[in-house]
Amino acid sequence: MFHSRQVTASLINRAVVLLILLLTLFSCRITKNVQPNKPFVYRSSIRVIADLPNDEKQDLTIRLQNQLDDSLQARTSNIFFIQKLSNPPVFDTANVTRSTVFMTALLNSLGYYAPLIRDTIITRTVSFRRKPDQKRVTVNFTVIPGKRLTYDSIGIDLQTPELQRLALQVKDQSLIQRGSPYSKQVLSLELGRLVDTFRNNGFFRISREDLYVEHDTVIAALIDPNLDPFKQAELFEKLKAKRENPTINVTIRQRPPRDSTHLIRFYIGNVTVYPDLPSTFDTAFVKTDTNTLRRMTFxxxxxxxxxxFVANNLFLRPGRLFRQSNYYRTANRIGQLPAWQYANIDFENSDVADSLLDVTIRMYPAKKQKMNIDLEASRNTNDIVTASNFFGVGVNLGLQNRNAFKQSIQTSTNLRGGVELGSNFIQTTEASISHTIAIPQLIVPRFLIYHEGRLKNYQSLFNVNATYTYRKELFEMKSINGSWGYQWSKARQKETTGNININSTHTFLVRIPNVEYTVLNKRDSFQNILNKNPSLNLAFRTGLVIGSQFVYNSIRQKGNKTNAFRVSAEQSGALLGFITNLDKGDLMRFVKGDVQFTHNINYGKSQLVMNAYAGAGVAYGKQGNAYEQTLPFYKAFFAGGPNSMRAWQVRRLGLGSSKFYNDTPYVDLDRFGDIKLEGNIEYRFLIGTLFGVKFRSAIYTDVGNIWNRAPIDTSAAAQGSDFQLNRFYKEFAVGMGTGLRLDFNYFLIRLDWAYKIKDPQRAQYPDRWFYDLTLGSGQFQLGIGYPF
Structure with missing residues (x-):
């Protein structure tokens, strides 16, 4: 059955018309293995009518759908543009009633004490020539949650004085606040928070079963789904005064202790560590050595x-008060160290005293050496972690040692070779070798890492790499880079009043120092072109970078929405540039930074992704007696290619609206700038699955451009190459396209086709939109992974 709608499309872009025709197929649904002459569930839906934020309403709808009886859920699978409904369940009105009960119970647990749920059942008979008629049933639920209870007063009344004292100390961290919506899940989390507090203060055996929440009697009865309807009506009369703004009072109380050990504060007794147990059972006798270090037995x-080294990463120490946080810190730390595959931590009552816990830590080493071969894409949106502007597909051979120097120091050696595709098919060839040493500790003065225990992961990084790049008919580039730095991260998890989980991770990378030396051997023809433009000649030259780098990454997930935020900064020559010989020599002096924000909304089988990027840099050094006017090309910004402005070839967009690169002798030059602005919006969706490979597609729009701080030169063709506030927004390039993505789970191949909707070099043309656009005038891009 096809459902289509009338659309109006411009004849200018026939590709859009074709795409719309393909999209109409998405509503096609075929049925298989239907029981003859019996009504079956063809489709079910839930509509929530409530004054809620969109994300909370969507989350509530999803949770209500999960409450539907299995026999009301018509599960489909996608085969390209067709939805397949196999073995649909036979329709039974009892399942509708049961689903209503389940949804009501969920709404009650969220504080909606008087929800209204209506169901609409539509039966449609579809006839076929050679098959029995199908009785398709569509079940639509309309849910009106109604008023939601809020907390009026929250009390804590625990019989044990020490527990009461600890609970009051952390009351300001409570997940329950006066005026916030009622939720059984939040109450359960609050009990868990208190139990964690007690366990972090020595109460090892206390559990959530030792606590309970007492509600005020009227409301407690109203949110009981098993309450007799007549009794509920009676209680409603008592609640009339609160109907407009219903509230509830809760008190956290302590149950009588089932076991006296639940109220004992425990300390750590003996600690026994097995750091090198085999992961497989070994019956053979093995000689062991026993050593004592820091009162722990190894x-x-x-x-x-x-x-x-092992002792430094264990935080359950003899004589200390038991703290659950030290248990998790030890387990997480061992899990972060590459030398171990996993570990088990067990607690037993000590024979010495009732308040002591003996700890046994069993650690199972991972395989020391690892070699891998990967197909990868070199993506560089001016990311300071990488060292080149190479933008292509390559093969990476890697060798890892997970336990160098017997201290879980991970060393990685990577050999990479790749090609970059362009107008001349293979326009760039690159080979590189790199070596990284990751030390699982921050090698800095202790006073700088006072809160090291709060970090999720931390390491010191030493990196050295060498790269050779051949740009066809233009230049050869050889570079070597060395750096010392630190990387650490923090993680946080919480739940909002709307019962939506929020997970966030913050990662920091600092490199001090970062040293790069790049030697550029230019072809004579290329040098002759550069000699005609001093600005370009200063950008394309041998250079030395001595400076520092900083990167901050944040990923925040809330419900079905994910935000990724990234900031990076880099400088070179800030201090050493005051040495005149260095400043006038090969030393590059510049400062640059960029910001990127990505917002991803996941609808299940489709996603809407929005991305924004801004970057700028300033060069202020000298070469001889001339001042540098632009960033060196290997530190500059570019646009175009599989991950940036996909309607243009790699590094072939810009600068601004200038026509400087349109004619000889600059037509074959790559384009680099000091400033870049770009925005993208992409709708991704699943087409279907074939032989285990997910076929995906997308519709996208890219908007952006690059500019210099000053015009390239004084020629008429260079006008518009500099960034000006009164016209930069008029010089945005616009591209639109679609593509096919082959998702193999462990990597994704992306085939994109994009059109130039607005070319900034046609900014003065009356028909600058859709200029010279035909069905075959698009740009093909091959990429690995998503562009953002």
Whole structure:
């Protein structure tokens, strides 16, 4: 059955018309293995009518859908543009009633004490020539949650004085606040928070079963889904005064102790560590060594690890008060260290005293060496973690050592070779080798890392790499880079009053120092072109970078929405540039930074992704007696290619609205700028699955451009190449397109086709939109992974 609608499309872009025709197929649904002459569930839906924020309403709708009886859920699978409904459940009105009960119970648990749920059942008979008639049933639910209870007063009344004192100390961290919506899930989380507080203060055996929440009697009865309707009506009369703004009072109380040990504060007794147990059961006798370090006993089978290093990463120490946070910190730390595959931590009552816990830590090493071969795409939106402007597909051979120097130091050596595709098919060839040493600790003075325990992961990084790049008919570039830096991250998880989980991760990277030396050997023809333009000649030259780098990444997930925020900054020559010989020599002096924000809304089988990027840099050094006017090309910004402004070839957009690169001798030059602005919006959707490969597609729009701080030169063709506030927005390029993505789970191949909707070099033309646009005038892009 096809459902279509009339559309109006411009004849200018026939590709859009074709795409719309394809999209109409999405509503096509075929049925298989239907029981003859029996009504079956063809489709079910839930509509929520409530004054709620969109994200909370969508989350509530999803949770209500999960409450539907299995026999009311018509599960489909996609085969390209067709939805397949196989073995649909037979329709039974009892399942509608049961689903209503389930949804009511959910709404009650969220504080909606008087929800209204209506169901509409539509039966349609579809006839076929050679098949029995199908009785298709569509069940539509309309849910009006109504008023929601809010907390009026929250009390804590615990019989044990020490527990009461601890609970009051952390009351300001409570998940329950006066005026916030009622939720059984939040109450359960609040009990869990208190139990964690008690366990972090020595109460090892206390559990959530030792606490309970007491509601005021009227409301407690109203939110009971098993309450007799007549009794509920009676209670409603008592609640008339609160009907407009219903509230509830809750008190957290303590149950009588089932076991006296639940109220004992425990300390750590003996700690026994097995750092090198085999992951498979070994019945053979193995000689072991026993050593004592920091009052902990280490029983080893080999000499794989340095025991002081192991001891430094264990936080359950003899004589200390038991804290659950130290348990998690120890478990997480061992999990972060690459030398171990996993670990088990067990607690037992000590024979010495009732308040002591003996700890046994069993650690199972991972395989020390690892070699891998990967197909990858080199993506560089001026990311300071990478060292080149190479933008292509390559093969990476990597070798890892997970336990160098017997201290879980990970060393990685990577050999990479790749090609970059362009107008001349293979326009760039690159080969590189890199070596990274990741030390699982921050090698800095202790006073700088006072809160090291709060970090999720931290390491010191030493990196060195060498790269050779051949740009056909233009230049050869050889570069070597070395850096020392630190990387750490923090994670946080919480739940909003709308019962939506929020997970956030913050990652920091600092490199001090970062040293790069790049030697550029230019072809004579290329040098002759550069000699005609001093600005370009200063950008394309051998250079030395001595400076520092900083990157901050944040990923925040709330419900079905994910926000990614990234800031980076880099400088070179800020201090050493005051040495005249260096400033006038090869030393590059510049400062640059960029900001990127990506918002992803996941609808299940489709996603809407919006991306914004802004970057700028200033060069202020000298070469000889001339001042640098632009960033060196390997630190500059560019646009065009598979991950940026996809309607243009790689590095072939810009600068601004200038026509400087349109004619000889500059027509074959790559384009770089000091400023870049770009925005993207992309709707991604699943077409279907074939042989285990997910076929996906997308419709997208890219908007952006690059500029210099000053015009390239004084020629008429260079006009519009500089960034000016009164016209930059008129010089945005606009591209639109679609594509096919082959998702193999472990990597994704992207085939994109995009059109130039607005070319900034046609900014003065009356028909600058859709200029010279034909069905075959698009730009093909091959990419690995998503562009953002």
């Amino acid at each position: 029983i080893t089978r080999s000499n794989k690890f340095k025991l002081p």
